[in-house]
Amino acid sequence: MKVLIVGANGNTATRVVRRLVDSAHDPVAMIRDVGHRAKFDALGVPTVFADLEYPVDHALNGVDAVIFAAGSGGHTGKDKTVLVDHIGAIRTMVAASVAGVPRYIMLSSINNDVNSTSPIAHYHKAKAHADNHLRETDLDYSIVCPGRLTDVEATERVAVSTGLHGRGDTSRENLAAVLVACLDRPNTIGKTFSLLDGDVPIDNALDAL
Numbered sequence: 727m728k729v730l731i732v733g734a735n736g737n738t739a740t741r742v743v744r745r746l747v748d749s750a751h752d753p754v755a756m757i758r759d760v761g762h763r764a765k766f767d768a769l770g771v772p773t774v775f776a777d778l779e780y781p782v783d784h785a786l787n788g789v790d791a792v793i794f795a796a797g798s799g800g801h802t803g804k805d806k807t808v809l810v811d812h813i814g815a816i817r818t819m820v821a822a823s824v825a826g827v828p829r830y831i832m833l834s835s836i837n838n839d840v841n842s843t844s845p846i847a848h849y850h851k852a853k854a855h856a857d858n859h860l861r862e863t864d865l866d867y868s869i870v871c872p873g874r875l876t877d878v879e880a881t882e883r884v885a886v887s888t889g890l891h892g893r894g895d896t897s898r899e900n901l902a903a904v905l906v907a908c909l910d911r912p913n914t915i916g917k918t919f920s921l922l923d924g925d926v927p928i929d930n931a932l933d934a935l
């Protein structure tokens with residue numbers, strides 16, 4: 727599958743790209759800064775330039791699957807959370823549907839909720855609205871909701887649940903492994919699940935969904 731990674735220069739997304747290079751799939755890195763291109767050139771990964779605050783349709787043409795791993799981050803204003811995590815995400819879903827892209831895998835967040843009252847409610851609401859939109863599309867979606875992201879090495883052991891509230895850490899490496907694994911797992915289509923570091927090998931955890 728030709729897989730578009732949205733937000734490819736990000737900490738998790740770069741790990742996704744590296745894993746896809748070693749897989750049967752063909753990654754395409756969606757980036758917004760020409761200065762990031764060399765990293766992907768060195769990996770032999772093609773790039774496409776698109777910014778989630780503007781039309782992205784050109785990036786979706788000819789793609790078989792999308793892994794959305796972009797985000798405005800914690801250091802931007804709440805306006806950017808809406809523009810990127812909410813509207814920007816929906817922009818890619820609409821473009822995917824129009825382009826006939828069948829598969830869409832969303833990196834979301836645990837505790838996302840349109841009625842969130844958490845200290846980062848603006849973020850949890852934006853992610854929830856985007857996820858709700860995705861569930862209403864005709865796309866074959868999977869929505870993966872990690873906890874607090876860390877840079878510890880992959881244990882390849884996780885805890886998944888269709889209960890979407892909780893607390894805990896998720897290694898970006900484990901998360902990248904799960905996002906990539908979903909591509910080859912039809913049983914994850916139509917599923918929304920939380921993902922924390924845990925004790926169960928990834929394959930077994932995903933089998934149980």
Ligand SMILES: NC(=O)c1ccc[n+]([C@@H]2O[C@H](COP(=O)([O-])OP(=O)(O)OC[C@H]3O[C@@H](n4cnc5c(N)ncnc54)[C@H](OP(=O)(O)O)[C@@H]3O)[C@@H](O)[C@H]2O)c1
Pocket residue numbers: 732733734735736737738739757758759776777778779795796797798799810811814833834835836872873874875876
């Ligand atoms: N941090 C946590 O503990 C946590 C917990 C649960 C879920 N999450 C979710 O996980 C996601 C990935 O986390 P991460 O740490 O890997 O993220 P990250 O390193 O901050 O990467 C986010 C990527 O999104 C890209 N981006 C931002 N605005 C964009 C725009 N307008 N158009 C195109 N790309 C844009 C950035 O591009 P540039 O490289 O050009 O800046 C960056 O590469 C987060 O965004 C968040 O939604 C995070």
